Amino acid sequence: xxxxxxxxLAFISALIGLAMTACISDDFSTSPDDRLTFSTDTVSFDxxxxxxxxxxxxLLVFNHAKKAxxxxxxxxxxxxxxxxxxxxxxxxxTFSDVEIxxxxxxxxxxxxxxxxxxNKEPHLVSDRLQFVTNGVTQEVEVEAYGQNVxxxxxxxxxxxxxxxxxxxxxxxxxxxVEAGATLYAAPGTRLLFHDKAKLVVRGRIEAVGEPGRLVxxxxxxxxxxxxxxxxxxxxxxxxxxxxxxxxxxxxxxYVQMQSTVEGLTxxxxxxxxxxxLTLVNSWLHNSQGSVLTxxxxxxxxxxxxxxxxANAVVSLxxxxxxxSQCTISNYYLFSGSGEPLLYLSHxxxxxxxxxxxxxxxxxxxxxxxxxxxxxxxxxxxxxxNVYLRYVLLKExxxxxxxxxxxxxxxxxxxxxxxxxxxxxxRLRPESPAIAAGNPTLVAAPTLTDIDGLPRLSAGAPDLGAxxxxxxxE
Numbered sequence: 001x002x003x004x005x006x007x008x009l010a011f012i013s014a015l016i017g018l019a020m021t022a023c024i025s026d027d028f029s030t031s032p033d034d035r036l037t038f039s040t041d042t043v044s045f046d047x048x049x050x051x052x053x054x055x056x057x058x059l060l061v062f063n064h065a066k067k068a069x070x071x072x073x074x075x076x077x078x079x080x081x082x083x084x085x086x087x088x089x090x091x092x093x094t095f096s097d098v099e100i101x102x103x104x105x106x107x108x109x110x111x112x113x114x115x116x117x118x119n120k121e122p123h124l125v126s127d128r129l130q131f132v133t134n135g136v137t138q139e140v141e142v143e144a145y146g147q148n149v150x151x152x153x154x155x156x157x158x159x160x161x162x163x164x165x166x167x168x169x170x171x172x173x174x175x176x177v178e179a180g181a182t183l184y185a186a187p188g189t190r191l192l193f194h195d196k197a198k199l200v201v202r203g204r205i206e207a208v209g210e211p212g213r214l215v216x217x218x219x220x221x222x223x224x225x226x227x228x229x230x231x232x233x234x235x236x237x238x239x240x241x242x243x244x245x246x247x248x249x250x251x252x253x254y255v256q257m258q259s260t261v262e263g264l265t266x267x268x269x270x271x272x273x274x275x276x277l278t279l280v281n282s283w284l285h286n287s288q289g290s291v292l293t294x295x296x297x298x299x300x301x302x303x304x305x306x307x308x309x310a311n312a313v314v315s316l317x318x319x320x321x322x323x324s325q326c327t328i329s330n331y332y333l334f335s336g337s338g339e340p341l342l343y344l345s346h347x348x349x350x351x352x353x354x355x356x357x358x359x360x361x362x363x364x365x366x367x368x369x370x371x372x373x374x375x376x377x378x379x380x381x382x383x384x385n386v387y388l389r390y391v392l393l394k395e396x397x398x399x400x401x402x403x404x405x406x407x408x409x410x411x412x413x414x415x416x417x418x419x420x421x422x423x424x425x426r427l428r429p430e431s432p433a434i435a436a437g438n439p440t441l442v443a444a445p446t447l448t449d450i451d452g453l454p455r456l457s458a459g460a461p462d463l464g465a466x467x468x469x470x471x472x473e
Contacts, residue, residue, distance in 0.1 A: 027068050027102075032136045034065040036100075043110055043129070045144035047222045049170060050116045055223055056086075059108040059140060061131070063100040071098040073132040074108070076142075081127045083112045083142055114146035120166060122147045147222075149192075157181045157203070163189045165213070170194065170220050171238075177203045179246055187213035187254070192220040193238030202244040209254030211452030214282075217241065217257040233333065233421050235310070236261050236288040243277060243297075245269040253280040254450065263287035263309065268295035270357055272320045279304045281450040281465075285423065286332075290315045296346075296357050301326050303446035303455075305425050305465040308332045312343035312377075321362040324443040325455070327425045327464040330371035331418040340374040347384045361385040365441035368392045368412050368433055368464040390438045392463050407432060412464065426466040433463035 039060035048054045063069050074095040076083055086109040087095045100106055110129070117123055122145035129140045153172040159181050163169060165188030172194050177183045185191070185207035191199070199205075199217070209215040219237025224230050231237065240260035243250055245267040257264060264284060266276055276297040284291045285307040292306055296318040305327040306313045313330050328341045347360035362385070369375035375393045381402035389404040396409035413431040415424035427433055435458065442461050448454055453467040462468045 028099075029065050029067040029069050030134055031065075032134045034063075034067070034069055034134065035136060036069070036071070036131055036133055036138055037062045037064060038138075038140050040140070042141040042143065044142075045112060045223065047122050047145045047147050048112065048114060049149045049168075049220075050114045050146045051149075052113070054112050054144070057110045057142075059110060059129075060105050061100065061108055062105045063102060066102045068099055068101045069133050071100065071131055071133050072096060073130070074098060075130055077128040077130055077139070082114050082125055082144075083110055083127055083129075085110060085129075110142060112142075112144050114144060116148050117146060119146075119148065157183055160184065162186065163191070165189050168192050171197045171199070173197050174200060176200045177205060179203050182206060185209075185215045187215070190216040190218075192216075192218060192222075194220050195237065196239055198239035199241045200244060201242065201247050201250060204247060204250055206251045207253070207255050208251065211254065211281075211448075211450065213254070214450075215252075215255045217255065219259045229421060232259060233286070235259055235286045235308070235332075235334065240264060240287070240289075243267065248274050248276055250277045251280070252277070252282055253445075255279075255282040255284075257282070257284045258286045260287045260289075262289045263291040263293060266292075266294040266297045266299065268297065268317075268357075270296055272296065272298045272318075272358060272361075274298060275300060278302075278445075280445045281448070283307075283450065283465075285309075287311075290343075292316075294319055294321070300443075302443045303449055303465050305329075305450070307371075307423065307425060310334065312339040313341045313371075315339075315343040316345070316360065316362065318346040318357050318360050319362075321360070322443070323362070323364045323367060324441055325437075325446045325449075325461070325463075325465055326364070326367045327466070328367065328369050328371075329414065329416075329425055330373055331416055331423065332372070333418065333421070338373060340377045341369050341371055342376045344377060344386060347381075347386055349383060359385060362387070364388045364391055366390050366437035366461055366463050370394045370410075370412050370414075372418075389441060390436065390463065392433050392436070405438070407436060407463070425464065427462060427464065427468045429468075429470060431462075431468065434468045435460040435462060437461035437463050 043057050126143040131138045148167045149170045156176045158178045162184045164186045168190040170192045179202045181203040183205045187209040207215040221231035237259040240262040241264045243266040279301040281303040283305045287309045290311045291309045293315045298320040301323045303325045307329045392407040410432045412433045413428040449467045455461045
């Protein structure tokens with residue numbers, strides 16, 4: 001009896017096992033029509049530096065069939081590929097028998113390491129990532145543009161040095177121009193700074209670009225933080241530029257500086273009879289602090305756009321300042337202190353207490369002060385040596401001896417659209433800033449603007465850094 005019962009139970013168990021095996025087998029599709037789908041048909045790394053690893057790109061692989069599928073092979077087409085794989089947390093060159101349940105997906109992570117080449121410009125490297133499922137091969141293109149670079153780590157320049165546009169210079173930690181040395185940057189030079197890296201000028205810098213070939217000072221992340229959103233919109237990618245107290249006669253012309261922690265800072269030297277810095281036809285923008293901070297220095301700014309900062313866009317303490325044809329605006333994307341666009345200090349007689357340095361002297365002519373915050377930290381400049389002439393301001397107000405023929409409470413109608421991460425401080429056709437300037441206030445260095453357009457060809461100049469151009473019909 002027990003033996004018969006045992007045989008019956010064994011027979012039933014065998015039947016159950018066969019049934020389960022049959023169910024498991026039936027759960028996997030063998031049809032070539034059940035194909036994979038992918039989150040993109042091309043994985044692109046944009047521009048990456050040769051000789052170093054890249055950020056990780058992600059590819060989602062979907063199985064929209066009701067049954068599970070078995071991917072018999074995942075690999076790159078070329079054996080000598082520059083790309084590497086990680087499938088669901090496992091690294092390797094080739095993967096076999098990768099299962100995806102019905103209606104589920106897996107992650108494939110891709111990196112690349114491109115060798116140096118003889119090319120000056122970025123060169124395309126590509127491969128095909130192949131998936132074989134039920135005898136069907138599907139491919140996803142993978143591509144990267146490799147850029148050769150010159151790497152600078154803890155570099156101290158003790159003699160005159162010339163940078164050019166051959167390949168970008170990547171600064172890993174600091175680049176210091178020592179006293180007695182000058183750093184010359186030719187048109188098109190690109191200085192790319194790693195996280196926390198900085199440029200310190202104790203000697204002198206002369207970075208002079210030209211229209212269409214600006215000298216670039218920016219972070220070294222060239223990829224996107226989100227699809228179609230570049231890292232360039234993020235402030236704080238590198239520390240910034242510091243002009244030390246013993247540095248004089250610096251010149252930045254046709255320069256674009258962006259995405260810093262501190263922006264461009266000029267240390268006090270308690271001397272204002274010698275120019276510390278001349279800025280011409282440049283765009284300084286996107287800082288976690290201020291874009292420009294100057295303490296007791298002589299600074300000239302001609303045709304410069306200052307924009308996007310968590311604190312005041314331009315912060316000036318004492319010193320002598322001549323600003324002509326400048327745009328100072330703020331549509332900063334992230335949190336800020338609420339400081340005004342232009343912050344001026346040590347300009348009133350009471351500011352002399354405890355400080356023997358001369359009070360500020362400053363002239364702002366044919367400029368625009370407009371953005372999400374107030375224009376300036378004071379509504380009265382009486383008894384100061386600060387003058388705003390032909391300046392468009394956001395607030396309503398009245399002219400006096402220090403605000404002279406200003407445009408009050410006007411919107412310059414920039415092309416900027418903050419919500420779309422689009423920052424363009426050129427003027428729309430209806431802008432009240434068009435032909436609203438005084439030609440006698442146009443400084444010689446800014447007879448043309450950053451785009452190379454003549455500023456006085458139509459008579460009265462436009463306010464701000466950019467010459468108005470009518471849209472093409």
